[in-house]
Amino acid sequence: MADEPAIDAADLKLLPLDALHRRLGGRMVPFAGYAMPVQFPTGVMAEHLWTRAHAGLFDVSHMGQLTVSGAGAADWLETIAPGDFRALQPGRMRYSLLLADDGGILDDLMVTNAGSHFYLVVNGATKHDDIAHMRARLPSGIALVHEEGLALLALQGPAAAAVMVRLGVVSEIGGAPAVDALKFMQAGPYVWNGVRLGVSRSGYTGEDGYEISVAAKDAGQLAEALLADAEVKPIGLGARDSLRLEAGLPLYGHDLSPEIEPVEAGLAFAISKRRKAEGGFPGAARILNALLDGTARKRVGLKLDGRQPAREGAPLFAGDTQVGIITSGGYAPSVEAPIAMGFVDAGLAVDGTALEIEVRGKRLAATVVPMPFARKNYVR
Amino acid sequence: MRYYTRDHEWIDVDGDAATVGITDYAQGQLGDVVFVELPEPGRTVEAGKEAAVVESVKAASEVYAPVSGTVTEANQAVADDSSLVNSDPEGQGWFFRLTLSDPGQLSALMDETAYKSFVATL
The missing domain is CATH 3.30.1360.120 (Probable tRNA modification gtpase trme; domain 1)
Known part of the structure; x- marks a missing residue:
C-alpha cells in the first residue's frame, strides 16, 4: 500500500x-x-x-x-x-x-x-x-x-x-x-x-x-x-x-x-x-x-454514479472532449455517494448535465448538481 | 504460509496459488474504505507494482502485488461491500487470488514475526 x-x-x-x-x-x-x-x-x-x-x-x-x-x-x-x-x-x-x-x-x-x-x-x-x-x-x-x-x-x-x-x-x-x-x-x-x-x-x-x-x-x-x-x-x-x-x-x-x-x-x-x-x-x-x-468556465458540483470517488486533478469529459477538471472530490458520508467540485465550460455548468470523469483510464458517470450537496443548517 | 510486505500487504500461499490483502495496520491507517478497485482475472501483476486501488473517504491508495503472477479471482464480496476491508482485513476482506509466476520472490518478504517487529518501529 x-x-x-x-x-x-x-x-x-x-x-x-x-x-x-x-x-x-x-x-x-x-x-x-x-x-x-x-x-x-x-x-x-x-x-x-x-x-x-x-x-x-x-x-x-x-x-x-x-x-x-x-x-x-x-x-x-x-x-x-x-x-x-x-x-x-x-x-x-x-x-x-x-x-x-x-x-x-x-x-x-x-x-x-x-x-x-x-x-x-x-x-x-x-x-x-x-x-x-x-x-x-x-x-x-x-x-x-x-x-x-x-x-x-x-x-x-x-x-x-x-x-x-x-x-x-x-x-x-x-x-x-x-x-x-x-x-x-x-x-x-x-x-x-x-x-x-x-x-x-x-x-x-x-x-x-x-x-x-x-x-x-x-x-x-x-x-x-x-x-x-x-x-x-x-x-x-x-x-x-x-x-x-x-x-x-x-x-x-x-x-x-x-x-x-x-x-x-x-x-x-x-x-x-x-x-x-x-x-x-x-x-x-x-x-x-x-x-x-x-x-468561460464555472465552478460546479458533481454527483457521481456508483461508489468510486474521483479526486482532484481528474479530467472531466463531454464525449471525447475534455471540458473541465475536478478540483476537490471524495466520498460524502451524509450524501452516501461520491461527490466532487470542479470547473467546467460555462455552457455545461447547468444542473442535470451528464458528464464523465476519467479516473485511472476509466470513465465514471457524473451529473452536474446544485450545491450544497447536503442541506445547510445555519441559524439566521 | 502467510508473508507480509513493507507496504502492508499480506499474501497467503498454498503451493503456487496465493491470496492477497492488506493488513490490519494498513486499514487502520486508511480509515473508512469506501471503494476498492480490484484487478480482473487474467491480468498479470508484477511484484511491487500496482495491482489494486483502495479509496478511503479522504484519498486513493495503491495496493501493490507482493509477488508477480496471474490474477485468478477478485473478491466480489469486497467489491460489493468495501467495509469488509476495515472489519476483516486479513480474512473476508481479501482483495484477489493469483497464481505465482516466481515463488522465489517470496523469500524477499517478511513472516508474521518480522512484520510485527517492523510495524512496531512505525
Missing part, C-alpha cells in the same frame, strides 16, 4: 493543542506547516456524521488571525478585497477575498468588525504570503498585527449552541446577545471561566456552530471543557474536508487559486453591491466584465 508522506517533525510547527490531540489518539499529518490531526480513532466517517448530528470540535489554530486597526482601516481593506467594509457593522462579519492586481484569488478570508479594529482569519497555508502582500500595501497609520498568541477552535453541529450555553459562555458586554442568540455571521467578545473568547456564529461545515478565538495558553482548558460535554467529540482534518465539500464550500489551493477569479468560482456574492457599482478593488475591470459578460 502506498505510504502517506512521513512527518519530518523538525520542520513542523506544533498546534497549541498538540499534546491533547496525541492523547486523544489523533493521527498527526503535516498540513500547512503544522502537525495536525487528520482523524481520531473513530475515523473520518464517524466524525463527519457525528458533527452533522451532534457537535464536533475542530482545532484550526493553523489559520492566520490578524488585526487591522487605525483611522481608515475599512477604506484600506477595500483596496485589497472587494467587500463593503465601510458598511460592515460592529459585531458583523463577512466572507471576502484577497485579490491580486489581475483579479486572481490570493486567498479567501473572514473579516469581522470588532469595534475598535477589524479581525481577519486567513488560511494557514497562505497566511505568510497574505501578510507579506498586505504589509507591502500598508499605509502609515494602519497597523496590521499577526496574532500568533491566539488559538482558534471551531465547534460545529446542531448541538453547538446548547453546548456553549451549558459551558457557561457569557457575553462580555451588557446588552449583547447571549451566545445562543448570536445569528449566523455575527461575532462578539464572550467570557468563559474568566477566559476571554472572541466568538462568532460561523464555520466551514454547513452546520450551525461557532468559531472561538482564545489565547493559546487557555485553549487546552477550553477544549477539555468542551470535550467533557457528551455531545462533543474531536474531529480531524479529514472530516473537516468532507463536511466542507458537502456544504459546497471551496477550499483555497484546490478550488481557488491565483489563476481563478471570483465570478467563475461562483463567489460573486463576495463582491458587495456598492463595490460592484464603484469598483476600486484589485482586478475590478476584469471581475466587473466577468459579471456582465459571463465567464
Whole structure:
C-alpha cells in the first residue's frame, strides 16, 4: 500500500493543542506547516456524521488571525478585497477575498468588525504570503498585527449552541446577545471561566456552530471543557474536508487559486453591491466584465454514479472532449455517494448535465448538481 | 504460509496459488474504505507494482502485488461491500487470488514475526 508522506517533525510547527490531540489518539499529518490531526480513532466517517448530528470540535489554530486597526482601516481593506467594509457593522462579519492586481484569488478570508479594529482569519497555508502582500500595501497609520498568541477552535453541529450555553459562555458586554442568540455571521467578545473568547456564529461545515478565538495558553482548558460535554467529540482534518465539500464550500489551493477569479468560482456574492457599482478593488475591470459578460468556465458540483470517488486533478469529459477538471472530490458520508467540485465550460455548468470523469483510464458517470450537496443548517 | 510486505500487504500461499490483502495496520491507517478497485482475472501483476486501488473517504491508495503472477479471482464480496476491508482485513476482506509466476520472490518478504517487529518501529 502506498505510504502517506512521513512527518519530518523538525520542520513542523506544533498546534497549541498538540499534546491533547496525541492523547486523544489523533493521527498527526503535516498540513500547512503544522502537525495536525487528520482523524481520531473513530475515523473520518464517524466524525463527519457525528458533527452533522451532534457537535464536533475542530482545532484550526493553523489559520492566520490578524488585526487591522487605525483611522481608515475599512477604506484600506477595500483596496485589497472587494467587500463593503465601510458598511460592515460592529459585531458583523463577512466572507471576502484577497485579490491580486489581475483579479486572481490570493486567498479567501473572514473579516469581522470588532469595534475598535477589524479581525481577519486567513488560511494557514497562505497566511505568510497574505501578510507579506498586505504589509507591502500598508499605509502609515494602519497597523496590521499577526496574532500568533491566539488559538482558534471551531465547534460545529446542531448541538453547538446548547453546548456553549451549558459551558457557561457569557457575553462580555451588557446588552449583547447571549451566545445562543448570536445569528449566523455575527461575532462578539464572550467570557468563559474568566477566559476571554472572541466568538462568532460561523464555520466551514454547513452546520450551525461557532468559531472561538482564545489565547493559546487557555485553549487546552477550553477544549477539555468542551470535550467533557457528551455531545462533543474531536474531529480531524479529514472530516473537516468532507463536511466542507458537502456544504459546497471551496477550499483555497484546490478550488481557488491565483489563476481563478471570483465570478467563475461562483463567489460573486463576495463582491458587495456598492463595490460592484464603484469598483476600486484589485482586478475590478476584469471581475466587473466577468459579471456582465459571463465567464468561460464555472465552478460546479458533481454527483457521481456508483461508489468510486474521483479526486482532484481528474479530467472531466463531454464525449471525447475534455471540458473541465475536478478540483476537490471524495466520498460524502451524509450524501452516501461520491461527490466532487470542479470547473467546467460555462455552457455545461447547468444542473442535470451528464458528464464523465476519467479516473485511472476509466470513465465514471457524473451529473452536474446544485450545491450544497447536503442541506445547510445555519441559524439566521 | 502467510508473508507480509513493507507496504502492508499480506499474501497467503498454498503451493503456487496465493491470496492477497492488506493488513490490519494498513486499514487502520486508511480509515473508512469506501471503494476498492480490484484487478480482473487474467491480468498479470508484477511484484511491487500496482495491482489494486483502495479509496478511503479522504484519498486513493495503491495496493501493490507482493509477488508477480496471474490474477485468478477478485473478491466480489469486497467489491460489493468495501467495509469488509476495515472489519476483516486479513480474512473476508481479501482483495484477489493469483497464481505465482516466481515463488522465489517470496523469500524477499517478511513472516508474521518480522512484520510485527517492523510495524512496531512505525
